[in-house]
């Protein structure tokens with residue numbers, strides 16, 4: 509019992525320390541998170557930094573930001589850049605639940621992104637939606 513307690517103390521301190529190191533190593537522009545979800549009307553929408561879910565989003569961020577897209581919809585989404593300084597998309601094909609794509613925006617300017625949605629996953633075959641499927645649009649102003 510006592511030996512267990514001795515081990516736990518330093519282990520906790522170490523965990524706290526490594527958490528501190530990770531947060532201080534974050535990029536200057538920070539991180540933005542975009543979540544894609546399934547919904548009955550329009551099939552899908554997305555949200556920026558836990559804000560409201562809408563098909564069309566417009567945000568302003570600082571240069572150096574890393575955007576992380578996570579696809580929680582019941583179908584694949586491929587992230588596509590349609591305007592702005594050319595950027596490299598990491599893992600743009602989000603082809604399963606919770607898969608994510610990232611992109612770093614280092615240059616100032618106006619970037620636009622959309623997604624190309626695929627077919628419902630087999631396990632989601634009975635999902636009912638109302639209306640036309642939304643096309644997702646995201647405008648990012650980098651200052």
Ligand SMILES: [Cu+2]
Nearest residue numbers: 551552581583
């Ligand atoms: Cu959808």
